[in-house]
Amino acid sequence: MLPLTSAAPTTAERIRSACHRAGGALLAVEREDPVATPVHHLLDDGSFAVTLPVARGGAQGGLVAGSQALLELTDYAPLPLREPVRSLVWVRGRLQQVPPASVTQTLDLIATECPNPALLQVDTPHSMPSNPQDTRYTLLRLAIDSVVVTDATGAEPVSVDDLLAARPDPFCELESGLLWHLDKAHSDVVARLVSRLPAALRRGQVRPLGLDRYGVRFRVEGEDGDHDIRLPFHKPVDDMTGLSKAFRVLMGCPFINGLRARR
Incomplete structure (x- = not known):
């Protein structure tokens, strides 16, 4: 019998995979209740692109820009288990406004890496009037202060540099x-x-x-x-x-x- 290796994904790889397949994400802004954010994407500059409902973030995010925030990503097990949560990722940082002229370009960049239907619900400078009953979102950046993952083995932090150098697992989507x-x-x-x-x-x-x-x-x-x-x-x-x-x-x-x- 061949000897088994003890190799396993690095902490940064586990976080990148969890972020890629996260079945739920909440964004908690200081002095506000947490709200679901359908877009949570790590950008090349080391920040996370996130979305807030327009009613919470203002037309261009001006009401929350500069606020401290916590992004919580939940990685659920694919099969029904007694405890379905495999890991939680907590990203702490400060929200920053995305310049209106950069919103469309940022959305296009995210779509090439992760084609998320929720991107179509994000307001841009050229957005057409929408159905008042449809939820519209404001695009913001979360400048990272710290990233921590916790699972059955415990909690562990990871640096932004390590996070940017890592890639999601090749079988993440499958x-x-x-x-x-x-x-x-x-x-x-x-x-x-x-x-x-x-x-x-x-x-x-x-x-x-x-x-x-x-x-x-x-x-x-x-x-x-x-x-x-x-x-x-x-x-x-x-x-x-x-x-x-x-x-x-x-x-x-x-x-x-x-x-x-x-x-």
């Missing part, structure tokens, strides 16, 4: 479909992978929790609480061909057909 497919259509594969875990860590219901280029994670829901464990690949992988091979090698049966993402 992870949910792959784990659903693995759990529902390949229970035999799950059973063989789980059999590789130490017996003491298999006391409870074991479900796939996460997948990245370094390995697959499982959540063990036992009577004494929840426990997460990583089953690492023998080497990091970057595409579906490598991922299929990594699963076959991990199972000790390289002739089994590989997994494919559910479309």
